[in-house]
Amino acid sequence: MSSTAAASRAEEPTRATFPSLDAEAFARELQAVRTEVEASLTPEDFSHFRKMERWGRVCSVLGYATAWIAPNPLSALLIAQGNTARWTMMAHHATHRGYDRVPGVPERYTGRHFATGWRRFIDWPDWIHPDAWRHEHNALHHGRTGETADPDLVEFNTEWLRRSSKPLLVKYAIVAFFAFTWKLTYYAPNTFLEWRRAERRREGVPDTGETPELATAFNPLHADGRAFWWTCVLPYAALRFVLLPALFAPLGLWAVFSVFANSVLAELLTNLQSFILIAPNHAGDDLYRFEGRAAGHAEFSVRQVIGSVNYATGGDVVDFLHGWLNYQIEHHLWPSLPMSKYREVQPRVKAICEKHGVPYVQEGVFRRVKKLVDIMVGRTSMRTLES
Template identity: 75%
Template sequence: MSIEEVRANATDVQSGAGTLPPFVSTKKPGPAPARVDPPSSTDEGLPSVEASPSPFARKEAFARELLDLRKELEASIGPEDLEHLRKMQWWGRGCSALGYATAWIAPNPISALLIAQGNTARWTMVTHHIAHRGYDRVPDVPEHQTGRGFAVGWRRFLDWPDWIHPDAWRHEHNALHHGNTGETSDPDLVEENMEWLRQSDLPLVAKHAIVAFFACTWKLTYYAPNTFLEWRRVQRRRAGEQDDGTPIRLISAFDPFTEEGRSFWATCVLPYAGLRFGALPALFSPLGPWAVGSVFLNSVFAEVLTNIQSFILIGPNHAGEDLYRFEGRAKSHSEFSVRQVIGSVNYATGSDVVDFFHGFLNYQIEHHLWPHLPMRQYQRAQPRVKAICEKYGVPYVQEGVLRRAKKMVDIMVGRASMRTVDPAGAR
């Protein structure tokens, strides 16, 4: 996918500012990230050291070979891709069904884990790839499994009941994140968003405690308000209202005394909370108050678990001292392509079982190169993309998810910094 296609939906929506935590109003400049400069001559009298070539050195040929692979993958999209989506969807539904079928017996970790896995699968595999229009090219695909028809209107509560509003997700994730990956204007750039914590004087144990809190709650405390406020910002711009581009303060979404806060509660918080923690437990009323209470407690526990699981899977995708962040916008499609690779990380890949429990987020490099492809195509593309990267000297990072989570936390608390590339070396 070209840089123009990725950014097509991002016109007039660039904020140019990161997201601030709820209780911080300004950012301090952070420590300089590790910079990788293009090769240069050595100082006189010092031994010569061979510099690593820039990952952008052969970017044009690299992008051309990726384009050929993209065309091949697009040509092979067919009914098998839709069947694969439905298989992943039914695996997720099966987890949810089994979880709720046992949740009434007593509060227990097994039911909560199953419900959590179903929730995560619905977000990371079904919603994520359908919202990217990954299945729009499949012949005779049902409207509700297309990018425009998924989770629209009343189908939101059938396709993707969540704290996050589907339209807000489409804008924040598809347009802003994918159009600005690793840049300061990327609303999901971990290092930028956590600069307040990185620069704080808190003890390290306190910093880790704050990270743990966000890991347990981040869908409600970060993703829902962040996507909603970015969505509201672009709506105001389209309506002709002025926007000074000030950083978003997530706490403002929870203020019921403002119009925006009331809208957030009515649009995101109350519908999902009412369904997940009210209506679903109430369905077990015929089995008695113990059953209702057990389902409620298992639902709460499952919410914490799905937050932790998705935090570990999603957060590290673009965070780590061996990944890059970028200064300014990419100047060409070839530069954009290299950025998607060196600013992303893959986890272990392989069978559908492995990929299911990784939420298909283990193909993040391939996904950022071509976000419009179905999940099954990433399985086919991964070894070939890795080989192309090796051929052209473009770093391809692949590591276990728990190790990546550790590297993400190090970035969040300020123990490590991401790498940057000298802008001159990318041109």
Template identity: 85%
Template structure:
């Protein structure tokens, strides 16, 4: 296939869903949401604590063995612990997923989770929690799949899609970002969007254009110095200096082994999170949008047709997917606990079948293939505007 960006215009009929009653679909969804909110209780809190415990055990076992020698098992366990803190604990706590659960401790509510001194305890990462709250919770969820969505893959990889580079070179670039994307994409992107919002709140004029990500790494600019001080140096010091240094009583080999396993774990947690996050809204069978939804009902439809679920199942399957295998349900109701998505998933799928709304669910590895095809320009997403065209 040519490396030129493929067109999907012929795949979109004049009215994509002519028989869909959006309001009826939205009412049925609201019924499910009301039932889910009424059933919030101790089981949801106990489930959060269990999944949190699993993540912590992975980290502890990883570091308990990391000093012996550089090895993939320790690195994988550390990586899984890192992924759990981001995709399960931080993701759902900052979305206020547990704020309304009876008896919830303050530490896992949005107001307290990873704020102030708790940042390095709850969610040590390159990504600043406040930047994440703005870029992900507000911008991405508020504009999912729209051109203005800061995480719309087809837009963020436009330079690669349009490039005339050979496909093998494009695949190599994708691989580089897959192993480094928390530092090279997510941390600077969330930070710069957050800083833009802070400047707007302070009354500073904004030209409306997002600054290039390289700006965040330039220490000669104010944004760059702030990014280094706020995101890069604190996490690098913790992960690659302090934690290996704690093993100094066991000797230089132990320190080196922990450092080596920490670096390998960083690469692996990047790869894992890339595979379970980046394909969530990318593929030639999903829709993107060039304007805003005209109503809440249309917005709800867009959350379904612009998102994809992976294989769903019990706690082990969901844990390995970072609970991102329920992306459709999460985008419909981002402020519900993890456990509720598993309960709601078959009912949402049935509602979509009833109303004729496409519900895409596929193995994560197949979705990664569709993601990469979008990134390198082999395929394109379907498009839809507020008129259903």
């Protein structure tokens, strides 16, 4: 398919209606499940969180324990897995207040305190600032999932690429570049700029309504750019690529170089892994996007299902390797539940969707990556609902 033909096809999204759907009844059944599950929270749910945390920590420790020997893919993969786990499992669910109501949870694991202040570099060291993530992801993305106002709507964010006249091979190369760098080139600046925008509104500065340009974050001549460098880029770069390799100086320069090289490779791999796990969650020609806000809670619940996709689900190993993002439908219905509860409620949510005729999409992650890329390059388009 030529890029021109792809762009033309991208302009014609599939439209659908659900004329027989009783959204209110659908939402009531889901609410009954939520009420039941929230009443069943126990210390075991936090124990499970700590178990997943230990698995991620073990990956990081083993990665660095072998990284000094020589640059090698095994050490880099272990470091990357530990890094991904901190984001997709620990930070993601703790900042959503998923463990706030679990009996006996220490304060540092609650949504208000996780990764705040100096604990940022213990709980979640990353390019992404935790407070920026709380605003952009927890508030904006979850509150406006799939809407054109959703800052993470893939189809909208890649419109420049979808409509580009570049050869398809070049488009794929651009996607690959962002896949290996997206925490620094997309998520960190996007979350930071949205956070700064919200802070200005709170200070009474009029909002222009325009989406911040990501390039602004990297411009040291702009106030937001300088703040981004000092708040996000330099602290993490210093920790990951300077301090940690320097700790191996007693073992010699080769050890320091090896840790540095493995850290760089791990950064590329954790970007790719998290891109594969996160970016397809709400993209594909079988998922929906929306033009405006939902009319009420019932419609909002329907949107969370038809605008999200699950991957393969299973035991702790399968779920750990998926970063617990394989329960995306359940997570978007109830973002403040512990990880362990998503596996518990998933069959029940799927059954309710089937009963009410609400499309419940579940597919292997690599199939979803292909559908994501097709959206990004303009070969296919998201579905929309008839008004």
